[in-house]
Structure formats: structure tokens, C-alpha cells
Amino acid sequence: AVVSTQSTGFQEKGMWESTLMVYLSDNGAPDNSYQSNLPLRGYKKYLYDGGVRTPGFLYSANPDILAVRGRTSCYVHVSDWFSTLVELTGGWEAYRNSTGNEPPAILDSISQLKLLITGETETCQRSEILVHVDPVKRIAGYIRDDFKVLFGDQESDASCVAEFWYPLNESCVDWSTVELYNITGDFGETTNIAKSHPDVVEQLQEVLLLYLGEQSPLQCELPVVEDSFPSDTVPFCLPWDFKGGVLPDWAIYALTNVSSNT
Numbered sequence: 001a002v003v004s005t006q007s008t009g010f011q012e013k014g015m016w017e018s019t020l021m022v023y024l025s026d027n028g029a030p031d032n033s034y035q036s037n038l039p040l041r042g043y044k045k046y047l048y049d050g051g052v053r054t055p056g057f058l059y060s061a062n063p064d065i066l067a068v069r070g071r072t073s074c075y076v077h078v079s080d081w082f083s084t085l086v087e088l089t090g091g092w093e094a095y096r097n098s099t100g101n102e103p104p105a106i107l108d109s110i111s112q113l114k115l116l117i118t119g120e121t122e123t124c125q126r127s128e129i130l131v132h133v134d135p136v137k138r139i140a141g142y143i144r145d146d147f148k149v150l151f152g153d154q155e156s157d158a159s160c161v162a163e164f165w166y167p168l169n170e171s172c173v174d175w176s177t178v179e180l181y182n183i184t185g186d187f188g189e190t191t192n193i194a195k196s197h198p199d200v201v202e203q204l205q206e207v208l209l210l211y212l213g214e215q216s217p218l219q220c221e222l223p224v225v226e227d228s229f230p231s232d233t234v235p236f237c238l239p240w241d242f243k244g245g246v247l248p249d250w251a252i253y254a255l256t257n258v259s260s261n262t
Contacts, residue, residue: 017062020088020117024078025054041189047131047141047150048189058116067119074124075143076112083111130211135172135218136160142204146184147197149204152177160220168215175205 010016028051029035031043042048060066086095092103114120131141139152152174180194194201
């Protein structure tokens with residue numbers, strides 16, 4: 001119903017032929033509802049595919065905007081939409097000119113423009129995905145090619161303690177509980193093959209450990225920043241930068257421009 005309403009609105013305003021619709025789903029249905037994620041295993045808050053794998057589609061009535069038609073089995077991470085949409089709308093130079101920001105030096109985002117939109121390639125742009133690291137439940141997951149490894153008790157009901165800092169380091173994950181699945185051949189994650197593929201488990205664990213060596217601690221309830229919520233003065237949410245205790249440059253730039261234009 002929502003998609004129908006939006007598409008009708010664009011058509012009525014004469015914008016439909018110049019529109020690219022990107023539809024993405026929230027992650028899995030919760031286990032306290034009558035909904036199901038079958039044939040995927042698990043629910044929201046789990047790292048099984050039922051909690052992290054979601055449907056999505058692109059649509060444009062204009063083949064000059066969207067040349068690709070069909071399906072793909074390639075991995076696409078939600079972060080990839082940032083680089084994809086930046087490239088679609090003029091690239092990083094246009095991003096710099098419109099936002100006043102330099103492109104991020106390190107970015108966990110891969111442009112999927114040529115695969116999903118222009119059709120210039122059929123080659124998968126991504127072969128690995130960091131599924132998640134949760135220091136509260138002490139669980140983690142990583143995907144590489146056909147394999148998906150999960151560490152820790154995936155059914156843990158541990159919850160955050162307010163104002164407590166959770167370190168993101170080697171000790172924040174329960175490495176003693178291991179699950180490994182071939183998610184290409186075992187769609188429902190039914191057969192744990194960790195014991196028969198210890199080399200794969202070790203390789204993916206090493207990747208997670210490298211990632212954890214670069215992270216700041218996690219706090220469940222962030223400090224309250226004055227005017228950090230949408231209001232007449234600040235019509236967007238402002239994040240709090242843990243490392244410096246100050247607003248990041250892009251937020252200061254945006255706030256300054258909003259203030260000068262109101």
C-alpha cells in the first residue's frame with residue numbers, strides 16, 4: 001500500500017519517468033509475533049539469516065535510469081547504498097561540492113551501481129560481509145563467499161545496562177561457541193559444519209579479531225546533546241562523537257547552514 005501510494009504521487013506530479021525507487025526492508029520479523037521468516041532461520045535480534053537477510057528491489061519506469069531487469073544472488077550490504085547513490089548522483093566530487101565534506105578516507109561501503117543499476121557488469125562487487133558484533137550478548141558473525149560463521153550463544157537474552165561501556169575487543173565475544181554454515185547450499189542454516197571446516201572458522205575469526213582491534217567501546221544510552229533531536233531549530237538528529245566528545249564536522253557544517261537559512 002505504501003509503495004502504491006508513493007508511486008501514484010510521483011505519477012500525479014509528473015516525476016515518475018525520472019524516478020528511481022529503492023525499496024529496502026527492515027531486518028527480520030520478531031519472534032513475539034505471528035509473523036515468520038521461513039524458510040530462513042531465526043528472527044529479529046538473531047544473527048541467523050532470518051534476522052539479518054532482507055528483500056529489496058529497484059524500479060524505474062525509465063530504462064535509461066534503470067537498465068537492469070531480473071534478480072541477483074550477489075551480496076549487497078545496507079552500507080553499499082551510500083556509495084551507490086553517491087555515484088548515481090554525480091560521484092564524490094558532487095558530494096564534496098554539495099555537502100562541504102571530504103569523502104571518507106575509510107568507508108565500509110561498495111558502489112553497486114554497475115551491478116544493480118547500469119548493468120555494466122554481472123560480477124559480484126562484494127564477497128564478504130561483517131554481519132554484526134554484539135558485546136552485550138557476546139556474539140559475532142561474518143560471511144565470506146559461501147560460508148557464514150557465528151560465534152557465541154545466538155539465543156542469548158542479555159540486555160544493555162544503561163551508562164555502561166562495553167569494550168569492543170577480543171574478550172567481547174564468546175569464541176567457544178561456534179557455528180559454521182554453507183549458506184549457499186544450506187539456505188535454512190540447518191547443518192553446522194564448523195567441526196569439518198576448522199580452517200574456515202579460524203580464517204573468519206582472524207578477520208573479526210582484526211576488525212575488533214579498530215573499534216571504540218559501545219555505550220547503550222548515549223549522552224544527551226542539547227538540540228540533538230528534530231526541532232524547529234535543528235530539523236535532524238545530531239550524533240555524539242565518543243572519541244572527542246564533540247559534534248563531528250559534518251554536523252557542525254549542516255547545523256551552521258540550517259541556522260543561517262532559517
